[in-house]
Amino acid sequence: MDRLSNTVRPYAWGSTTAIPELLGVAPTGEPQAELWMGAHPGAPSRLERGPLNEVIAADPVRELGAAAVRKFGPHLPFLFKILAAGTPLSLQVHPDLAQAQQGYATEERAHIPLDAPHRNYKDANHKPELICALTPFEGLCGFRTPRDTAELIAGLGVDSLKPYVDLLQAHPEEAALRELLTAVLTADREEMAATVTEAAVAARHIGGPYAPYAEIAHHFPGDPGVIAAMLLNHVRLEPGEAMFLGAGVPHAYINGLGIEIMANSDNVLRCGLTPKHVDVPELLRVVRFDADDPAVLRPEASERGEEVYDTPIDEFRLSRYVLAPDAAASDLTADTPQILLCTAGRVTLGELDLGPGESVFVPAGEELAGSATNGDTGTVFRATVVI
Known part of the structure; x- marks a missing residue:
């Protein structure tokens, strides 16, 4: 280790x-x-x-x-x-x-x-x-429904955005989202900058569900991505x-x-x-x-106190251990390579003491136990693979 x-x-x-x-x-x-x-x-x-x-x-x-x-x-x-x-x-x-x-x-x-x-x-x-x-x-993350997006954009009261609202309401879901993203990213830059500026003023004034987009517009004034962002779910x-x-x-x-x-x-x-390159045709092929x-x-409890974040791919697997003070050491041995990261408290991993932000690499099959130290609860995230 x-x-x-x-x-x-x-x-x-x-x-x-x-x-x-x-x-x-x-x-x-x-x-x-x-x-x-x-x-x-x-x-x-x-x-x-x-x-x-x-x-x-x-x-x-x-x-x-x-x-x-x-x-x-x-x-x-x-x-x-x-x-x-x-x-x-x-x-x-x-x-x-x-x-x-x-x-x-x-x-x-x-x-x-x-x-x-x-x-x-x-x-x-x-x-x-x-x-x-x-x-x-x-x-x-991910697209809102066209109906929800149309309602959000219409609520800004910006006249130059009305064609986008009409587009969302006139086509089936996939076609509506594709056509709107294409329209936003290929629009005349000066005209779009003016639309974004007007939309940002309205978003700041209304607040509430528009607040995230007002913040984005503050950092990226006039960027077409501000309107593209409104197509997505806020999480x-x-x-x-x-x-x-x-x-x-x-x-x-x-x-x-x-x-x-x-x-x-x-x-x-x-x-x-x-400010980096935006390849619209390739983007539309991939989205x-x-x-x-x-x-x-949310992490699901697994054996030996491990809480696993379930994902559909094998290149990585993320899980969490919450190590209670004075509890017996948890067995962290794995037959896969792993990186262990402490994010809270202090923990002992093998012979090493770790604080928040500190990490270790553990080769596959290396025997390892972990425990909290200093009477604090310790949180450790494990990154590994699925084989």
């Missing part, structure tokens, strides 16, 4: 205080958006033995277990993060595995550099992900609640501190709320235009 030293990514949307407060360190004054735990080559965690990706590459079977190597190859198939959103993230969607493989191959044949601003596919993998709230957390997660984001589901995080786990991929197609209420996940 190895204590991890992890990299903080200073993206502009990050909170300046949330991650430092969790770690118990002084803020730097700069945004701290994500703390990465894993073997992603962009910012691998470091062990005393070296970077985690190099440690795994040196002996994949020893570190990951033979079953995981057979199923996923000789690499850790997930990336684990602490995510701190101080301002809204871009509105985005991820491809499924077949779309990613096709898109990556097409761009490779076209010799588009991986770092080109207009490149969509950085790898051939999909990117399902799960966000679990550590504090109250706000986001957008509030309480600490311990989670949300799974599958392929083709448009989403954005607005604010809050959470832990995120995802398949190892950088494939993102953006719908707005960003799933299904209206549905987003499912809020």
Whole structure:
């Protein structure tokens, strides 16, 4: 078992205080958006033995277990993060595995550099992900029904939005959502900026259900993504609640501190709320235009005190242990590789003592027990795979 030293990514949307407060360190004054735990080559965690990706590459079977190597190859198939959103993230969607493989191959044949601003596919993998709230957390996820969206947009009283309301009311669900998103993203930029500005003023004045969109418009004035965001369900997660984001589901995080786990991929197609490239035709190929209420996940009790967040993919599995003071040590041994993260209290994992924000990598099959220390309840999240 190895204590991890992890990299903080200073993206502009990050909170300046949330991650430092969790770690118990002084803020730097700069945004701290994500703390990465894993073997992603962009910012691998470091062990005393070296970077985690190099440690795994040196002996994949020893570190990951033979079953995981057979199923996923000789690499850790997930990336684990602490995510701190101080301002809204871009509105985005991820491809499924077949779309990613096709898109990556097409761009490779076209010799588009991986770092080109207009490149969509950085790898051939999909990117399902799960966000679990550590504090109250706000986001957008999946499409509202056209009827609900029409009612929301009409309530702003903005004349230039009336054609969108009519469009939503005139077509079946999938066609209505597709046509409206297409219309928003292909509209004349100056005309759309004026519409967004008027809509933002109305949203701030009305408040209530419009407040999240007023906040988004404050950070992205005139961006067509503000109107696109109104097509999506607004979701509030309480600490311990989670949300799974599958392929083709448009989403954005607005604010809050959470832990995120995802398949190892950088494939993102953006719908707005960003100065980065928006490839409308490819986006429309990937988005799933299904209206549905987003499912809020709560952990389900399992054996040995483990609480599991049930998801439909195998590249990652997230669970939680709440370790009571003075209780017997919990058996944390697994036949899969795992990263364990303390988020509250202090815990002892094997011979290591961890506080909030500290983590360890545990090779497959390594015997391990964990317990709370200092008389406090300790919370530990486990990231692993399904084999």
